[in-house]
Structures are given as structure tokens and as C-alpha cells.
Amino acid sequence: MLEDKNNQRTPISQLGEFGLIEHLTKNIKLGQESTVKGIGDDAAVISRQADVVEVVTTDMLVEGVHFDLGYMPLKHLGYKAVIVNLSDVYAMNASPTQITVSLALSNRFPVEAVEELYEGILTACRIYGVDLVGGDTTSSQSGLIISVTALGEAKKDDLVYRNGAKENDLLVVSGDLGGAYLGLQVLERERQVFQVNPNSQPDLDAYTYLIERQLKPEARKDITELLEKLEVKPTAMIDISDGLSSEILHLCKQSGVGCVLYEDKIPLDPQVISTCEEFEMDSTTVALSGGEDYELLMTISMEDFPKIKANPDFTVLGHITEVAAGTQLITRAGQQMELIARGWNSIKED
Amino acid sequence: MLEDKNNQRTPISQLGEFGLIEHLTKNIKLGQESTVKGIGDDAAVISRQADVVEVVTTDMLVEGVHFDLGYMPLKHLGYKAVIVNLSDVYAMNASPTQITVSLALSNRFPVEAVEELYEGILTACRIYGVDLVGGDTTSSQSGLIISVTALGEAKKDDLVYRNGAKENDLLVVSGDLGGAYLGLQVLERERQVFQVNPNSQPDLDAYTYLIERQLKPEARKDITELLEKLEVKPTAMIDISDGLSSEILHLCKQSGVGCVLYEDKIPLDPQVISTCEEFEMDSTTVALSGGEDYELLMTISMEDFPKIKANPDFTVLGHITEVAAGTQLITRAGQQMELIARGWNSIKED
Numbered sequence: 001m002l003e004d005k006n007n008q009r010t011p012i013s014q015l016g017e018f019g020l021i022e023h024l025t026k027n028i029k030l031g032q033e034s035t036v037k038g039i040g041d042d043a044a045v046i047s048r049q050a051d052v053v054e055v056v057t058t059d060m061l062v063e064g065v066h067f068d069l070g071y072m073p074l075k076h077l078g079y080k081a082v083i084v085n086l087s088d089v090y091a092m093n094a095s096p097t098q099i100t101v102s103l104a105l106s107n108r109f110p111v112e113a114v115e116e117l118y119e120g121i122l123t124a125c126r127i128y129g130v131d132l133v134g135g136d137t138t139s140s141q142s143g144l145i146i147s148v149t150a151l152g153e154a155k156k157d158d159l160v161y162r163n164g165a166k167e168n169d170l171l172v173v174s175g176d177l178g179g180a181y182l183g184l185q186v187l188e189r190e191r192q193v194f195q196v197n198p199n200s201q202p203d204l205d206a207y208t209y210l211i212e213r214q215l216k217p218e219a220r221k222d223i224t225e226l227l228e229k230l231e232v233k234p235t236a237m238i239d240i241s242d243g244l245s246s247e248i249l250h251l252c253k254q255s256g257v258g259c260v261l262y263e264d265k266i267p268l269d270p271q272v273i274s275t276c277e278e279f280e281m282d283s284t285t286v287a288l289s290g291g292e293d294y295e296l297l298m299t300i301s302m303e304d305f306p307k308i309k310a311n312p313d314f315t316v317l318g319h320i321t322e323v324a325a326g327t328q329l330i331t332r333a334g335q336q337m338e339l340i341a342r343g344w345n346s347i348k349e350d
Numbered sequence: 351m352l353e354d355k356n357n358q359r360t361p362i363s364q365l366g367e368f369g370l371i372e373h374l375t376k377n378i379k380l381g382q383e384s385t386v387k388g389i390g391d392d393a394a395v396i397s398r399q400a401d402v403v404e405v406v407t408t409d410m411l412v413e414g415v416h417f418d419l420g421y422m423p424l425k426h427l428g429y430k431a432v433i434v435n436l437s438d439v440y441a442m443n444a445s446p447t448q449i450t451v452s453l454a455l456s457n458r459f460p461v462e463a464v465e466e467l468y469e470g471i472l473t474a475c476r477i478y479g480v481d482l483v484g485g486d487t488t489s490s491q492s493g494l495i496i497s498v499t500a501l502g503e504a505k506k507d508d509l510v511y512r513n514g515a516k517e518n519d520l521l522v523v524s525g526d527l528g529g530a531y532l533g534l535q536v537l538e539r540e541r542q543v544f545q546v547n548p549n550s551q552p553d554l555d556a557y558t559y560l561i562e563r564q565l566k567p568e569a570r571k572d573i574t575e576l577l578e579k580l581e582v583k584p585t586a587m588i589d590i591s592d593g594l595s596s597e598i599l600h601l602c603k604q605s606g607v608g609c610v611l612y613e614d615k616i617p618l619d620p621q622v623i624s625t626c627e628e629f630e631m632d633s634t635t636v637a638l639s640g641g642e643d644y645e646l647l648m649t650i651s652m653e654d655f656p657k658i659k660a661n662p663d664f665t666v667l668g669h670i671t672e673v674a675a676g677t678q679l680i681t682r683a684g685q686q687m688e689l690i691a692r693g694w695n696s697i698k699e700d
Binding site: 036037040041042043044045046047048050053054055056057058059060062063064065066088089091092094098100102103104133134135136138139140141142143145147149150151152156159161162163237238239254 | 386387390391392393394395396397398400403404405406407408409410412413414415416438439441442444448450452453454483484485486488489490491492493495497499500501502506509511512513587588589604
């Protein structure tokens with residue numbers, strides 16, 4: 001975990017809670033105009049322009065449930081903890097502006113480990129132009145828990161909810177699906193190989209895209225910018241954190257509509273296809289249920305189709321139907337099946 | 351933990367993450383004008399009036415570090431998790447408006463336990479007029495973790511920071527100190543007695559105030575309202591979560607000032623005095639280092655003294671000095687001692 005840091009292990013108790021926070025946050029630069037006051041008081045202070053509304057979202061990542069430090073470097077974990085929240089902000093067609101981060105850490109984590117985690121958090125803040133304005137750091141009795149809350153803003157009329165999909169709208173997704181889930185399978189397999197033979201040299205060249213999708217996901221800021229440029233306002237939007245099928249069902253339920261999804265339209269990276277073959281997994285199942293892709297799933301009006309059709313960032317997956325028609329998957333063989341939610345569910349028997 | 355619920359134990363997995371969230375949040379009523387959209391989309395949406403700024407603060411409570419379910423009922427825990435955040439908002443002289451709540455739960459918690467926790471959370475929301483607008487619910491491998499983020503608002507000129515204390519300002523505190531810490535000592539002792547003799551009937555009449563301070567703290571909304579009514583704007587303010595000495599040191603450090611604190615002015619409830627005698631503890635140490643009182647510590651200009659002097663809600667503890675004079679405690683015997691931070695520190699060797 002710390003091999004590149006000369007194995008320095010400064011116990012957190014040496015700095016104390018306030019010392020640690022000061023140490024981690026002393027170099028934070030605030031860039032958002034709306035941030036009046038960041039870390040250092042009872043609360044941060046934010047001043048919005050009169051013509052915007054604010055969005056707020058929160059996500060918690062728990063060791064052993066959402067990540068395994070056996071293959072998730074702390075810097076990547078910090079980065080990902082921010083990204084999963086920013087993705088929710090973009091899914092409202094809003095721009096993230098501030099985050100707060102709360103950490104619970106057991107005493108097996110030295111100061112150097114928290115520094116790595118913060119390096120990832122602050123890298124994400126820098127790349128996405130977001131201010132870290134507050135947080136809490138405490139001890140835990142066992143694992144590591146990261147709770148991030150993200151604030152963002154948008155003009156009220158620009159917001160896109162989950163409930164606006166209309167009959168005949170097109171069902172559109174950004175990027176490609178299934179990569180993050182397969183990346184996890186590859187990492188899990190490599191770890192098992194390593195446990196059997198610690199001298200094995202993993203050759204991960206065939207999986208670089210998948211591993212990056214798992215360890216260093218990005219939030220689709222570019223897609224919301226592109227939509228603005230193309231003058232397309234989706235009728236509904238949601239980010240894909242739990243898998244395509246689960247998100248389609250949310251969107252259809254909240255919009256009171258049905259949909260038809262065509263299996264042969266689901267965008268898959270070549271590495272997803274080849275790795276599914278190698279792992280003897282069905283690529284459609286992986287895309288439908290895998291989750292953690294952080295792509296944006298949206299519905300757009302038919303009249304906006306010409307604006308997106310030539311764009312490789314968008315794939316039309318199907319269309320919205322009346323609610324009575326249900327949520328249907330049309331397979332490559334032309335068979336019709338009811339979509340079911342098999343998204344990755346973090347509430348499970350453990 | 352659940353004796354009043356006929357020991358019903360519905361496993362959370364029976365509902366799943368989305369089912370659980372829907373179950374817990376279906377009856378939530380939104381009361382804040384600023385809340386445009388609560389739970390149910392990728393993010394909540396908030397619209398502020400043009401003349402206000404927003405404050406944001408976050409706190410995480412971890413089982414075994416901040417609470418022990420051996421004596422903390424889940425409903426009280428939910429209430430307290432909200433209160434500790436609202437207290438930070440009031441410490442900015444702002445009004446809380448929305449919260450988000452993230453929970454990590456191990457599978458030893460049935461649905462009924464989460465319902466109790468939410469009952470406490472929603473009771474606090476109702477009493478303080480705050481909307482629950484978002485959250486995350488996930489599993490944990492061991493204990494219970496609650497992360498709350500609170501949003502509030504104030505006119506920009508009404509905000510009170512920690513850094514505005516000036517030489518000759520009065521150091522003032524609301525309420526009384528040390529009760530919450532002693533409440534914890536009483537509960538801890540009773541538990542030990544109970545472990546030795548499960549038939550013992552605890553007589554807690556002499557400690558009711560202390561136990562209430564520990565199990566059901568309140569945030570001093572009334573104090574910020576009173577300050578407004580009295581037309582007193584503190585020059586600096588902070589809430590007492592870690593103990594009086596630690597908060598005084600924060601306030602003085604950020605304001606670049608020193609202070610004199612008179613031991614004989616520290617407000618103590620009669621139960622604090624009698625219980626300190628019984629436990630052979632020094633009541634000043636308990637007030638200085640106990641923490642969790644959630645009173646407001648503030649500095650006010652000398653010219654505002656007439657407005658507060660007759661009010662039993664305020665106690666003048668001392669005054670602000672130049673920084674070179676340090677932060678001094680004048681004991682009952684007239685001795686001068688340097689104040690040191692011995693606040694309750696949640697980052698410790700465990």
C-alpha cells in the first residue's frame with residue numbers, strides 16, 4: 001500500500017484530529033466563485049448567483065463492501081469517491097461546485113495512507129474544478145469509510161430529472177458499458193493468482209481499459225458540455241452506477257413509461273467482448289447488471305435525434321413506450337424479454 | 351434494543367437497498383420553501399432566495415467511537431446525529447434548512463432497527479423544521495456509521511465566524527457545561543453494574559438532566575433567535591462539541607487574540623456539581639474537557655453587555671485579550687494557568 005513512500009508510518013495519533021485535518025487541508029486552493037469560506041469554521045459558506053438552483057447528493061463508500069484495498073490503491077479510491085458523487089450532479093445536468101468529505105479510519109492507517117487518499121480526492125477536485133470545503137475525520141473500529149457530499153448548480157430550466165421521459169423519446173447512453181465490472185473480475189482473479197504464487201508476473205495488457213474503468217472512473221462532465229453545445233436537453237437523465245437495467249427501470253418507473261431496449265445496440269468496448277469470452281460471461285448480462293460505469297443514460301426527444309446521430313459519444317439503445325407495454329429487452333435473436341433489475345446491490349447478506 | 355417492537359426482525363435484504371430507502375422515506379414531508387426536490391432523483395434540488403448565503407457542514411458518528419448501542423437507543427442516536435450538525439449551523443448564526451443522511455449498517459440490524467433510527471432523525475427534522483432531502487444506505491462489515499450533512503442559510507451580514515473576536519470583547523456561553531460528559535459516565539457505570547447483576551434496578555433520578563444531555567442533546571436554535579431579538583451580533587461564535595477549552599483555543603487562534611477565563615464563572619448545573627463530588631471528579635476539568643454539550647460559545651462587544659446581562663441563558667466567562675497575553679484560566683484561588691486543549695479527541699489509539 002505504501003511501498004513508494006519508503007514505508008513511513010506516522011501514527012495519526014501523533015497529529016491528533018485537528019492536526020491531521022490541518023495537515024491535509026493546508027494547501028487547498030478554492031477556485032469556485034460561489035465558495036465564500038471553505039474549511040476552518042463550523043460550516044463552509046456558499047453564495048449562489050440569483051439565477052441558479054443548487055443540487056446536493058451524497059454517497060458513502062465502505063471498505064469490504066464497495067472497495068478492497070488489496071487492489072484499490074488509496075489514491076484511486078479517493079479519486080473514485082469524488083467521481084461517484086460528481087456523476088450524480090452531472091446526471092441532473094448540473095455542474096459540481098463543492099464537496100465535503102468525511103472519513104472514518106481505523107488505526108492501521110498511518111498519516112501517509114490518509115495523505116494518499118487525500119491526494120486522490122484533491123486530484124479529482126482539481127480536474128473537475130470543484131472546491132473541497134468541509135469534512136470530518138474520525139476513527140473507526142475496523143475499516144475505512146468515505147462519505148462524500150457534492151453540491152452543484154444549474155439554471156433551473158436546465159435541470160434534468162428522472163421523471164421527464166415521454167412516449168417515443170429515444171433511450172440514449174454515453175460511452176460503453178460493462179467495463180468497470182469486468183475490470184473488477186480481472187483484478188479479483190489476479191489477486192487469487194498472486195495469493196497462490198506471489199512471484200507471478202501479471203500480464204494485464206489485454207485488460208488496461210477495463211482496469212482503468214474500475215480503478216479510475218470518470219464522471220461525464222464532457223457529455224453535459226456536449227449536450228449544451230448541441231442544444232439538446234434530455235427529457236430525463238440518470239447516471240449508471242448500478243447497471244443499465246436497474247437505471248432504465250428507475251427512469252421508466254419515475255416517468256410512468258415503458259421502453260424497448262435492443263440488445264444489439266448496447267455499446268461494448270472490444271476488451272469487454274474479448275474478456276467476456278475469456279471469462280465465459282454473457283456480455284449483455286455484464287452491461288445490464290455490472291454497474292459502476294458512471295455513464296449517463298438519458299431520453300431525448302425524437303426531434304433532437306439529428307443533433308446526436310453522428311456523434312460517437314452517444315448510442316441510441318431503444319425508445320420509450322407507453323407504460324402498459326412494460327420494459328422490454330429485444331434480444332439479438334429478436335426475442336422479447338421483460339427487463340429485470342439485477343443491479344449491483346450493496347445491501348446484501350454479508 | 352427492540353424490546354418494544356415485539357422483537358420483529360425483518361432482514362434488510364428482504365427489502366433491498368431501494369426498497370429500504372423507499373420504505374423509510376415514503377412519508378417524508380418537505381416544509382422548507384427552498385426545497386425544490388427531495389429524495390428520489392440523482393440529487394436533491396434547492397433554490398435559495400437572492401439575499402441569503404448557504405452554509406454547509408458535515409459530521410460522522412461511528413459505533414464504538416462516538417456511541418455505544420449498549421446505552422444509546424437507536425431513536426436517540428438518530429436524533430443526536432442530526433443535532434450535532436444543526437449545532438454547527440447555529441454556530442454560524444444561520445438557520446438549518448436541509449440535511450442528507452448516509453448510513454452504513456451491518457446485517458445484524460433488521461429493518462425495525464433502521465426504522466427506529468429514522469424515527470429519531472425525522473423527529474429532529476420536524477422539531478427543527480429541517481427537510482431530509484437525500485442520503486445513501488449501504489451495508490458495512492461491522493458497526494453502524496451515520497454521516498449527516500446539514501445545509502443552512504443566513505443573510506450574509508448575519509453570519510458569525512470564529513475569527514472575529516476582538517480585544518476587550520466578552521467571552522460568553524449559553525446554558526451550562528459538563529452535563530453530557532457526566533451523563534456518559536453515569537450510563538457507563540450503570541452498564542457495568544448491570545453486567546455484574548442483571549437484576550439490579552438502577553435509580554437514575556439524581557442524574558436525569560445529565561443523561562438527557564448525553565442521550566438527547568439539543569441544538570441552541572433558541573439562542574440564535576434570542577440574539578436576533580436582543581439585536582446582539584456576536585463578533586465570533588463556535589459550538590461546544592469538544593469541550594470548552596478546545597473551543598476557546600480554536601476561537602482565539604482563528605481570531606488572533608488571547609483571553610482570560612474565570613473558573614468561578616463556568617456555569618454548572620447542580621447535578622453536575624453533585625455528580626462530580628460523587629465521582630470524585632473536578633467539575634472544572636469536566637466542563638473544560640468533557641465536550642458534547644452543544645452550547646454556543648461566543649464573543650460579544652462590550653457595548654452589547656447591557657442587552658444580555660440580565661438573561662439567564664447567557665453567562666459571561668471572561669474576556670478577550672491581546673494575543674501576547676495567551677489564553678489564561680484564572681482559578682477560584684486567583685491563580686493564573688495557561689489553558690490547554692484536552693477536548694475529547696475522536697482520533698485516538700483504539
